[in-house]
Structures are given as C-alpha cells and as structure tokens.
Amino acid sequence: MPPAPRRDRRWLTLVLPALLSLGLGAWGTRRGGSMWRDEAVTESVAHRSLSELWLLVQDIDAVHALHYLMVHGWFALWDGGTVALRAPSVLATAVATVGVAAVAGRLVSPRAGFLAGMAYASTPMVQDYALEGRSYALVAACVVWSSWFFVRAVQGGHPGFWGGYAIVATLGCWLNLFAVLAVVAHGVTLRLTRVSSVIQRRFLLSVFCVGAGSAPLGLLAVGQAEAQLGWLSRPGLVEWAGFIAVASVGILLSTVKPTARGSLALRDVALPLLVVPTGLLMLISMIKPYYVDRYVMYSMAGLALLVGAAGDRALHSDGLRKYHRRPLHSWAAVAAIPAVVIAFLAPWHATIRSPEARKDNVLAISEVVNEIAQPGDAVLLMPARRRDWVLHDPVLYGRLNDIALAQSPAASGTLRGVEYPGDQIRRRILAEDRVIALTDPAGQPLDQTSQEKIKRETLQSHFTVCQRVMVHGAEVRLWARDCAGIEIDRG
Template identity: 30%
Template sequence: MAVNRVTPMGDTQDPFAAPGSWFGSLRWVRWVKNHWLWPVLALAAFVRFYDLTAAAIWGDEGSSLLLARYSLSEIWKHAAFDVHPPLYFMLLHGWIELFGDGILAIRSLSALTGIAAVGLGVWLVDRLATRRAAFIAGLLLALLPTAVRYSQEVRMYALLGVLLLAASVALVYWIRRPQRHRYLLYYALLMSAALYTHYFAVLAALCHWLYLIAIRVQRGYRFRHIQRWNWWLANLAIVALYLPWLPNLLDLLQHMEQLKAGGDVGWEPAVTLSSLPSMIWSWWIQDDGETLPLLMFAALPLAFLALAVVAVMRDRSVSRGSILLALYTGLPLLLVFAVSFITPVFIERYLTAYALGLPMLAALAIDRLYSRVRLLALAVLVALIGVELVGVNNNATVDSNDQLDRVVNYVNQHFLPGDRIVTSDMLWYLSYVYYDRSGAKVRLYTPPTPSGQPTRPNEYGFGTLVTGDVYLDSLAELPSAGRVWLVGSVDGPDEFAPLPATWQVSAETHAGGIKARLFIPNPSPG
C-alpha cells in the first residue's frame, strides 16, 4: 500500500497528482487496481442488487417512468410542473433507450450510482484522514440501510448522493491545490448537475460555504479560499448554468398551494420533537424507532452526536475536514427539521444524500478512538455494523408473492377485448400502468366530493403526467354493457361506492395492498 506524503499544510498529499493529466490518470488507475476498495464495492453491490426486483414498482417510481417516456424537451416542460428538476428523468430516458424498461434494467441505474457513492465516500475520507478511516467509512457506507433502499428505487436520490459527494471531493482537492482551476470547474459542473437533480442540493452548497468560512476564521493556519476570485467565479457559473431553470422554480414556488392540494408536497404528518431522532433511526434500521423504550430511543442519536464531537474535537489536520462532514450531515437535517414545522418536508428520501455523511463522520471518530482506546473503537464499529444489518434485513424482507404486480398480471391474463379498467388512486394508477399489458386505457376514478368539488389532480405534481381523458368522474360514464375491472385498496371503505345496482362481482384477487374486482352487468338485479 502506497504511503501518502505529508504536505506543509499537514494533510496527506494527493497521490494522483502528477505533472500532466495523463500521468495523473495512470496513477489513479494504478491506485484503484491495487486498492482494498474492491471488497468494499463488492459488498455494496451485493446488498444493492440482492432482491432488486422483488418489490413491485410503487407510485413514485411509476411517476419517474411515465415522465421518462416523454422526449427530452417534453421532460423539461413537464418537470417544470413537478416537485423535482429534470436531470434524473432525462438520464432515465436515455438509460431506457439503451437497456429497456425491465425492472432490473431501470433499477440498476440507481444501484450503480449507489455503489459509486460508496466509492466516492471512501475517496473523500481518504483525502481527509487515514486509509483506516476510509476503509471503515466504506464498510459503513456499503451497509447504510437508507442508502441501500434508495439505491433500489427508480428515483433520483442515489444520483443526488453521487453528485454531492463528487462535488465535495472536488472542493477538497481545490482547497489543497487552489492553483488547479480545473477542480473548481469540476465542482461547478457537479453542483449544477445536483441542483438539476433535486432542489435540496442547495443545502450542500450552503454547507460548502460555511465550511470555507470555518477554516477561514479558525485559529492557527487560516485558509483564505473563500476570498479567492475563482471561488466566486465558480459559484457565479453555477448560478448562470441554473438560470434556464430558475423561472420554472419560481413558478413552482408560487403554486405551492396547488401542490399541497394535490398531495404532492406537505402530505407528511406534522413534525414533533421526536421526529429528529426518529429520522436517525430510519436511516439506520428503516424503522422510526418510536416503539422503543425512551432510553434506547435516545441512545442511537446521542451516540452519533458523541461520535461527531469526537471526530471534530480530535481533528488535528489543518484543513479540519471533519467540520465539512459535520456540516454536510447535520446542517441539512436540522434546517429541514425546522422548516417542517411550517411545511412538512422532513422526508427520509429527501435527506438520504446527506445521511451518507453520518457513516463517514463516524469513521473519523472510530479511527481517532482507535489510536487511544482500541477496544472501545472496535466495540463502536461492531455495534454500528450490527445496527446496520438490522436495517439491511428490514430492507430485504419483501414477499414477492404479495406485490401489486401479482394483481396486474391476474388482470392481464383474464382481460378480454372491450373490458374497462379503473383505478381508485393516483399512486395505484402510476404503478398499475407500468405492469399493464392489456392495451386498454387505464382510467383514474376522480368522483366529485359530496359538495360538488372536483377531485381531479391539478396541472402541478403528478397531474402533469396524465392527460384529461384518463380521469373518470362517474362510473355511469362507462358503457352500460361490457365488463369492468375496478382496482382499489384492500383496506378501508370501498372507494368506488356506490356501485351500479346491475353490477355483479365475477372474480376478485388481491396482493400488495390492492384488490382487483371484475364486474359483469346483470340486467336483472336481485
């Protein structure tokens, strides 16, 4: 294993740097080839590809697939009315063109970017601390349950993690070698791509600015990078690259009430003080932990707070990279938590990219404990891995025989020409159409409220993905003759009630929380 040299700044010198990009690339390839990174990536790949196709496509994934079917120009147009920017959907569009829309193919995009995020996390910690810390970070990142989960969904969250970690790596390289302007070019491009992937990427930019301020005002060696003209130029470039999308963002903000009315934002329950520790538990075991005894419920969040303090306080490097990771993890978590008392957006998947900072921060603390209290460090590492394995197991607990696709396949097999298919909910509709092979136009039931108010989605959020002829306001609009499939929830009251008196159930199946009933008109009821 190569030994890093120490720079006058007190940090390890970049092993990839050489006079010329060609030689630098060769050294990077040689480092990867001979590195212990491969077992870590193999572990990350195993847990992300394991049972990748077991869970059926759910509503949000279905919305990604519907949007990706449009041309690139139409994706730009429709994403302007959605709650997420267009980059991921454009990439998914191209991915489907290359590999098809099979469930393994479409989820592989997120799985591969999730694996890449692990590699980038190792790379970042390797630049900030020791190889031992980097290995620990890689191990914890590979098994991080929230990262595994969203590396198995057709959504943009794994991609966002890759882009933000890559931007952080570029920032660290530029801090060490500010004369290398290409690092800021990489940073500007990566942060721009992140902003075109998810609006919460702006929180990472805020963390980077605060980190530069922190190392500017620290005692001893002060980094004046925040005063450099090229840093300001790079951020102006990010703003310039984002200007084409800015009018769409401003329009979206003006129509937040319509998004709330459609259930696309603010649908989460209001936060409480327990929501913050619950988020930590969700990241690590895929359960909010609120049924645990109070002392146990508080133990994990407090343990991570203690590890963060150890990582920061025992950081003897001049550039204080632990501050970067502490900001990257803690600031978005706290800001979104605070904002959610006004508008509930404290959603695990929105913060998964920032959850990646927690294993890296823990790795720094464990590495620094190891040099003084080896037994304690090993105990902490084993405990964290044990907790993660609980979450990984929770992710993998999927009954493939109790999934929505079983219901849709049943309808596909028993469908006859002329049959009608009606779903009761937008999320069911978005999932259903992915598996539908009937060739019929699947309808979405949108009956008016008792007061006569329409329930059709507006043009914002999911409503931008379907045309008006999909909506069905009354079952009476269907032809009086012919068979009808009604697809709705298993639990709760019948969303289609009252049914026409002449309809009789001919067949029924249910799985994955939904049921499909086949109705045949009987001209002589009773």
C-alpha cells in the same frame, strides 16, 4: 541490499468499499419481483419521446427532468425491466461510496477512508435507495463528490477544484433541488474553519455559479411546487425524534478526534453535512411542508465519515497498539469491523429488499388484473392519482377500457392523463357490464372530488362486488351487473 519498497495499496481502501456496495446492490435488485408506483412513473416517463418529455416537464415534475432524460438514454442502451431501471442507482451508490472513502482518506487516513466507505455502503437507508429507480442515489453521488472537490479546494489545491465543485454541485441540484442544502452545509464548514479571504471569495463565487446554473430549474419548479408536494404534511414527533437521534450519534462521534491531515478537520465537514440539510429542511417544513427523508438521504455520507474517523481513532487506541507493529493483523482488525456491522444489519437489509418495503407493488396488482380480466372489461382508477399503478404495463392495460380517461398521460403532457368530467364518467360506467376497480386499501381517506364521488356512487348503485383481491398497498375489485359464474369476494 536495501529492502524493496512496499507497494502502495491505498487504492484498495477505495475499491473494496465500492465492491461491497455493488455486491449489496446486486443482492435483491429485483426486490422479490416488485415495483412501487414512483418507479412505475420513472419507467413510463423515461419511455416517452423527447418531445413528450419536454411537454411533461413544462406541466409537472421539472425537478426530475434530468433524471428522466438520463434514464431515457440508459433505456436506449439497455431496457431490461426492474434490473435495468435500478442499475443506475446501484452504480451511483458505488460511486458515492468511493467518494466517501476518498474524502475521509484525504482528511484523516486511508484506513479511515476504508472504514467510512464500508460504513456508507452498508447503511440500510443508502442501500434502500440504491435499489430504487429514482434519482436519490445519483443526487448522493453528486453531493459526495462535490464535497471531495470542496475539501481539495479548501486545502489549497488548484483553483480548478472550485470549478469542479460548482459543476458537480449544480448537477446535483438539477437532479434534485434540495441538493442545494449540501452547499449550505459546506458554507457552515467554512464558518467553522479558519480559511483565507481568497478561499472565502472563491467559495462565494462557486455558490453564485451553482445558484445561477440551477436558477432556470428553480423558477420552473416553484410554479409546480403545490401540485408536486401538496400531499406533504409537517414533520411530526416521529420525524423529529429520528432526526435528533441520528444527529446525537453524529455529535457523539464527532467528539472522537482523529489525527487530522491539513487544516481542515473531518468533523467540520461531516457534521454539517449530516445535520444541516435535514435540520434546515425540517425547520422550513414547519412553515411550508417540503420534508421527505429521501430528499436529503445524501446526509448519510456525513454519518459515514464520522464513523470512519471514529473507527480509525479506536484502532489507534492503546488497547490495539500491539496491532500497529503487525500490519497484516492491523488490517485484519480493520476488515473485521465492517464484517461484524454488516452481519448485525443483515435482517434490516433483508427487509428493505422485500416487496413490503414500499407502499405498494404495481407488478402484483397487474398479476391480479391479468388473472381476473376478460377481453373488453373496463378498468377504473379510484382515485385517479392511482393511475401510476398501470403506467408500467401498456400492453396489459391497453387491452382494457380505461373508461374515465379522456387523454393519455403522454398525449396530455401530464403524469397521469386527463379524466372526463363526472357526468361523462357516469355514462361511461353505466355502458359497461364489468368494471375492474383499482382502489386504495380499506381505511384510506377517500378523495372528495366530484369525479371520485360519482365513480363510487355509480358502482354502488348499479353494480355488485363479485371479486375482491387484496394486494400489498392496494385492492382490486371486480364489479359486475350479474355475478353469475364469478367467484364471490375471494379477498
């Protein structure tokens, strides 16, 4: 009798990396009971009504409009605190992981796909944003799957793949406009690959569709760019050194030539995806600062693809040829590689899951405020842009008197509300006996607006610091006219 056909288990090369991604995402999803200010903005804005959301994005944060809308709908299904806030990013990272494995499996082999997926899932930077309630993990999923559609289309697949490419790439741009740099990377791939004029025309048509589909958001975002990104500075030596180091690793890995499947080489897809978005954004930022590493975090997919291909090639080396005659041992060797890598990276993974992994911790600030506040106390944000710290807990801060706030964020259609003019802020401070001031830690630059100067001068002239509590990324100070009965300066 002929031997029974072997069961095709290539689906495991997709599922196992996804399970690893979900497992790492489940580890420390609460980040030690912390939330930083950007996530507090997401949670607050996503809880606004649709009309309030529309009002907001006409003023600022249009680039995050789709993400806010998605989280708004998600909260309607499950409003479960920090776990619910971060769950979409955890799931999106698993989806991106499957996409990375699928691209490498298509271009090289299922084993390369398995290794690439495991590499992507275990990359600390990827996991960092898998555990954040912002859009970056979702953007990465869109970029990865647009790359999959791109590969299928270039390899001569059904013309419908170009339609899928345009749709997914446009979705990525609506989640973050800088996803358009991945489309530029795909254009570089075509320049490195011999393709027919038909494919070139279809790609250009797809690019036109992406541009047209993203244009409304782009036009709206241009007018908000200064308010949105005015805090950025040009990339420095540290940023350039980091980029050059990662790009060098990618270039080194690209010299390991895996067995190609079809006319499209993996390195021609992966290396531009790794280098072009980050490099181009940093170059642009030398003229007008736009660069933040998380905006192009999706480029890590390019590195994972190169790692997967290099690992697959290494397992084809003469030194491991004995495993090729024994499939069970061969896959045991394959599985051992990511296991060793994850063990090596475990301390880094533990670090990114700690509260100190972000600039501040709004939940810890709220705990301190709840501890020292008395009914009727005033609260003062110094500077006003730190109102992000109070957005997540309307119950706690609703019991306090935000004396500088003239219009709430939702009512004013802004992220942080509108404050009174300086003279009114002074009068409102002087009408209080106790003021809880939430400030940046010592050593941070002070805002020099008239309102912020009046806040500082009024408190220093008429009040005494009775309590000072240091929190990660912030300082809580209780100012009072009379410190009798109040513990003095416990910070």
